[in-house]
Amino acid sequence: MTTTQEQAAALPSSLERAVLVLEDGRTFTGQAYGARGETVGEAVFNTGMTGYQETLTDPSYHRQVVVMTAPHVGNTGVNDEDGESSRIWVAGYVVRDPAVRPSNWRSQRTLEDDLATSGVVGISGIDTRALTRHLRERGAMRVGIFSGDHADTPVDDLLARVRGSAPMTGAALADEVATTEPYVVPAVGQRRFTVAALDLGIKAMTPALLARRGIEVHVLPSTATFEQVRAVEPDGVFFSNGPGDPGTADHQVALLREVLDARIPFFGICFGNQLLGRALGFGTYKLKYGHRGINQPVMDRATGKVEVTAHNHGFAVDAPTDGEVAAPSDGSGTAYGRVRVSHVCLNDDVVEGLECLDLPAYSVQYHPEAAAGPHDASYLFDRFTQMMEDNR
Incomplete structure (x- = not known):
């Protein structure tokens, strides 16, 4: 039997x-x-x-x-x-x-x-x-x-x-889950900054944690243009998590390149990390079985500190993990200077974060908002706030 x-x-x-x-x-x-x-x-x-x-x-x-x-x-x-x-x-x-x-x-x-x-x-x-x-x-x-x-x-x-069902590779899904209309999450207490957050599948805890830091969050549809981003007069731009293959997100990658060209401080998580990788000229690939859960060990390569983090991704950025490198050409001749892999997964050495050294932009592959825990990575929102402060 x-x-x-x-x-x-x-x-x-x-x-x-x-x-x-x-x-x-x-x-x-x-x-x-x-x-x-x-x-x-x-x-x-x-x-x-x-x-x-x-x-x-x-x-x-x-x-x-x-x-x-x-x-x-x-x-x-x-x-x-x-x-x-x-x-x-x-x-x-x-x-x-x-x-x-x-x-x-x-x-x-x-x-x-x-x-x-x-x-x-x-x-x-x-x-x-x-x-x-x-x-x-x-x-x-x-x-x-x-x-x-x-x-x-x-x-x-x-x-x-x-x-006969559709595979995940090649699936463009962000538009299916994102808001269709912009909305605002007001700052808690005194407003210190304004952020334009591109909704690619944003979780409610993310704008809530930004708001707690005195940030007024304008959540925009995944189809937003750079003109719509600029209309918010943002101190910073945020790209959220989201589903699907990052290789299909050409519109969002083009938008992010305009943000980088304008030197507006940028922070991205999960899908946003993959899109920063693409915007800088790196490729992405599908993982064998991905990372999903709230107990994934990630090392901050700058400090050697290990964080227990929340993950949900089946794709990753293909970038060299040893030292800093020049950002590859994006095909239009734009140069973004030096980049380094800031975080790696200790289970399989997958790229878990990118940091631009010559412009104000960074991202992580995991979820620092982690409503159910752990909260080891919540400092990344403070880092975004400091980046916007330094850019003023």
């Missing part, structure tokens, strides 16, 4: 069956969780032990099926305060042992009810450790979750649906 058959035989007859099918043909059988139906996306795993609500509402997970490596999920329920956006963005959700009922004084409803209301198809009761190991060995890949009547479809037909 195969592993999948053993899982199916162990299911109580009272539970609805669900099937997870990977594009390489491996399948897992479990129980329906959340909405019933079918969904496809890129299978990725998140190693965070806490913060599942922040994960679900992070726009960077658009079109991804998230596998939680923590075995027990849902025990603190869901509330109306901790979301990073106005909705759940994940394409699907995979857990091993969902909580029977939440137990937390802030809980307002169960996780499964929230998933069902949002139409998110999930699966529970499968060996998420085996699935995670498979993704680590084979790499992130397309996947489908099928429950209810869809679970009775022949596996070959389900596999064809998975393989």
Whole structure:
């Protein structure tokens, strides 16, 4: 008897069956969780032990099926305060042992009810450790979750649906998650600076943390022009996190080059880090299985300090990690001077930060806002504030 058959035989007859099918043909059988139906996306795993609500509402997970490596999920329920956006963005959700009922004084409803209301198809009761190991060995890949009547479809037909779905490489998704209209997050207390923040999938905690530092944040659509940025009269420009392949973001890269040419202080995170890399002339590439979770060790190469950081990225910047280098040509003859890789991931030496030495710009690949923690990298917002102060 195969592993999948053993899982199916162990299911109580009272539970609805669900099937997870990977594009390489491996399948897992479990129980329906959340909405019933079918969904496809890129299978990725998140190693965070806490913060599942922040994960679900992070726009960077658009079109991804998230596998939680923590075995027990849902025990603190869901509330109306901790979301990073106005909705759940994940394409699907995979857990091993969902909580029977939440137990937390802030809980307002169960996780499964929230998933069902949002139409998110999930699966529970499968060996998420085996699935995670498979993704680590084979790499992130397309996947489908099928429950209810869809679970009775022949596996070959389900596999064809998975393989017929769009891959993440080449996907332009920032415009699908960004705001369509500009809005302002006012400074807390006295306004010290004004920042134009390009929404590529921004999380609510980011403008909130900037506002706490006396910054009035003008959040602009991902399609904003340099003229719209200049109209804000910003002291600085911020590029947010976001989903998709940075190789498709030509408009945003061109905008960032105009920001750099104007010597406006710049700070970018995650997707914004990849776009700074492209603007400087470096390439980007897709990681085998990416970094996702709130326990990733990153070293600040200037100080040797190790930070535990929150990550959510499947692409990275291809830049030399040893010493400072001249920024490659961007194709238009513009020179941006010297650049160095400021941070690296201690797990795999992936570039985790860029610092321009001849103009006011820097970025990191991780999430310093990290609402669910850790908060080791929150100083980066203070650094942005100091950069704007020095540029006056």
